[in-house]
Amino acid sequence: MKKIKLAIKIIIFLLLLFGLWYGLYYFKIWPAWLFPSPQQVWKTLLKGLANKTLIIGILISLKRIFIGFGSALLIGTILGFLIARIQILKETLGILLLGLQTLPSICWLPLALLWFGLNEKAIVFVVIIGAIFSITLSVQAAVLNVPIIYLQAGKILGAKKFTLYRRVVLPAIMPSYLTGIKQGWSFAWRSLMSGEMLFITVGLGQLLMFGRELNDMSQVLAVMLVIIFIGVFFDQLVFGFIDRQLKRRWGL
Amino acid sequence: MTLNISMKLQIRNINKKFNNNGHSIEALDNINMEISYGEFVCLVGPSGCGKSTLLNIIAGLSTPSQGRIIKQGQPGFMFQEPTLFPWLKVKDNVAFGLKNLHQEKTAIKEKVDHYLKMVHLSGFENAYPHELSGGMKQRTALARTLILDPPILLMDEPFAALDAQTREIMYTELQEIWRITKKTIVFVTHNVREAVCLGDRVLVFTARPGRIKKEFFINLPRPRDLGNLEVIKISNAIHEELKEEVEKFRQEMETHEKN
Numbered sequence: 450m451k452k453i454k455l456a457i458k459i460i461i462f463l464l465l466l467f468g469l470w471y472g473l474y475y476f477k478i479w480p481a482w483l484f485p486s487p488q489q490v491w492k493t494l495l496k497g498l499a500n501k502t503l504i505i506g507i508l509i510s511l512k513r514i515f516i517g518f519g520s521a522l523l524i525g526t527i528l529g530f531l532i533a534r535i536q537i538l539k540e541t542l543g544i545l546l547l548g549l550q551t552l553p554s555i556c557w558l559p560l561a562l563l564w565f566g567l568n569e570k571a572i573v574f575v576v577i578i579g580a581i582f583s584i585t586l587s588v589q590a591a592v593l594n595v596p597i598i599y600l601q602a603g604k605i606l607g608a609k610k611f612t613l614y615r616r617v618v619l620p621a622i623m624p625s626y627l628t629g630i631k632q633g634w635s636f637a638w639r640s641l642m643s644g645e646m647l648f649i650t651v652g653l654g655q656l657l658m659f660g661r662e663l664n665d666m667s668q669v670l671a672v673m674l675v676i677i678f679i680g681v682f683f684d685q686l687v688f689g690f691i692d693r694q695l696k697r698r699w700g701l
Numbered sequence: 702m703t704l705n706i707s708m709k710l711q712i713r714n715i716n717k718k719f720n721n722n723g724h725s726i727e728a729l730d731n732i733n734m735e736i737s738y739g740e741f742v743c744l745v746g747p748s749g750c751g752k753s754t755l756l757n758i759i760a761g762l763s764t765p766s767q768g769r770i771i772k773q774g775q776p777g778f779m780f781q782e783p784t785l786f787p788w789l790k791v792k793d794n795v796a797f798g799l800k801n802l803h804q805e806k807t808a809i810k811e812k813v814d815h816y817l818k819m820v821h822l823s824g825f826e827n828a829y830p831h832e833l834s835g836g837m838k839q840r841t842a843l844a845r846t847l848i849l850d851p852p853i854l855l856m857d858e859p860f861a862a863l864d865a866q867t868r869e870i871m872y873t874e875l876q877e878i879w880r881i882t883k884k885t886i887v888f889v890t891h892n893v894r895e896a897v898c899l900g901d902r903v904l905v906f907t908a909r910p911g912r913i914k915k916e917f918f919i920n921l922p923r924p925r926d927l928g929n930l931e932v933i934k935i936s937n938a939i940h941e942e943l944k945e946e947v948e949k950f951r952q953e954m955e956t957h958e959k960n
């Protein structure tokens with residue numbers, strides 16, 4: 450019941466927003482080529498889907514984010530555990546990562562282009578960099594914050610060494626880990642979009658830039674909507690869902 | 702687990718010093734005990750006298766600065782704080798130890814059912830810890846410990862956070878479980894009457910550094926309850942011993958604050 454009410458509110462709000470948009474278009478406050486109508490944007494969207502340019506763009510961007518984010522997840526998690534457990538790594542690599550984290554990941558693009566050349570590797574590299582710091586640092590902090598009492602209980606119940614990590618530490622860090630993953634994902638998504646725009650390779654970012662070059666505002670808006678949609682889908686639906694499940698279980 | 706009856710849990714010349722930013726704190730001073738298998742021993746003493754420290758040492762979670770423990774098997778431990786794993790259902794919390802031993806699934810399930818029944822939690826196997834009351838949590842923790850059938854059970858103020866009514870129910874249940882399973886129990890508490898109600902023997906500790914000050918044998922028929930006149934009488938005697946130590950502890954805290 451509560452959910453239905455919320456959904457109705459959101460739908461009404463979106464309708465009002467589109468109404469406002471249409472109103473601004475109708476009264477020609479700005480010229481139509483700078484401010485297209487919702488219908489025009491919708492048509493461009495359908496056209497892009499029909500002639501596959503948009504679909505290819507979406508698929509390529511998704512492929513990059515999955516590869517980049519997936520690698521960041523794997524490397525970042527392992528790195529986080531190592532830094533948390535090995536004092537010398539904490540004092541060196543841990544501090545280095547804290548510093549590097551402050552650098553916007555897109556600033557790595559020139560370096561990546563020189564290292565890898567104008568190709569797929571460079572852009573995936575930027576995506577990895579975008580996600581990896583949040584993930585590593587969240588894992589590190591979470592591992593250090595696991596209550597000692599859980600470790601002791603695990604040991605008493607016969608979980609030693611690797612089993613202790615798998616059956617106690619890993620599940621115990623889940624809440625903070627998930628927050629780190631979510632943040633890593635959104636950084637990765639932003640890095641990918643900036644990367645694709647600067648580096649003009651097939652993908653959503655490129656379609657956005659093409660829209661600009663063709664002075665085609667409805668393409669720009671259509672692609673922006675798609676990017677928002679994908680962002681919301683992963684942030685709210687995928688990660689939001691996992692997060693809610695976890696909180697319900699833990700009683701948080 | 703079969704035990705050599707003549708064997709005892711032996712605690713020999715245990716000393717423990719902690720290092721607190723360069724300060725050496727002596728927590729335990731030359732503790733000696735012999736506990737027969739099947740015996741129920743209660744430890745009482747003022748806060749900070751090293752009771753938890755001693756249990757940790759017996760459990761093997763912490764090493765003594767001096768002395769040694771002679772024991773059979775890994776003791777079970779019920780901690781002072783709640784330690785159920787919040788990410789596991791009740792049945793998986795209870796099964797945790799058996800899964801580490803890689804037992805068969807059906808065998809595990811059978812045992813989990815058995816022990817949940819023993820602590821009166823049948824029907825809650827699929828609940829998560831946060832859905833349980835304080836007493837139910839501690840009973841789950843007890844089942845999780847008992848399921849490994851440890852010869853020795855260490856309990857660190859397991860009922861301190863419970864309300865008086867629930868606690869009394871737990872006394873009855875624990876005495877019954879002890880009667881059935883014949884465990885050796887070392888039970889720490891602040892509550893003297895609780896100690897007298899449960900123990901065959903009550904050991905009074907001094908204020909820090911913890912030493913054994915006096916030993917009381919409780920030869921009363923079981924099951925006992927808190928209202929039993931004999932229980933109250935012996936408790937009063939033990940209280941007298943303890944009062945001195947608590948007073949010492951209080952004075953130490955005050956001088957500590959002044960400095």
Ligand SMILES: Nc1ncnc2c1ncn2[C@@H]1O[C@H](COP(=O)(O)OP(=O)(O)OP(=O)(O)O)[C@@H](O)[C@H]1O
Nearest residue numbers: 719720721728747748749750751752753754755909
């Ligand atoms: N890990 C530790 N590092 C430093 N000091 C410690 C540590 N653990 C315990 N101590 C000190 O050792 C002393 C004994 O602590 P312990 O927890 O065993 O007391 P306790 O008798 O269980 O007290 P309570 O009844 O309040 O639980 C305390 O003074 C405490 O400050």
Ligand SMILES: [Mg+2]
Nearest residue numbers: 752753781857
């Ligand atoms: Mg204690």
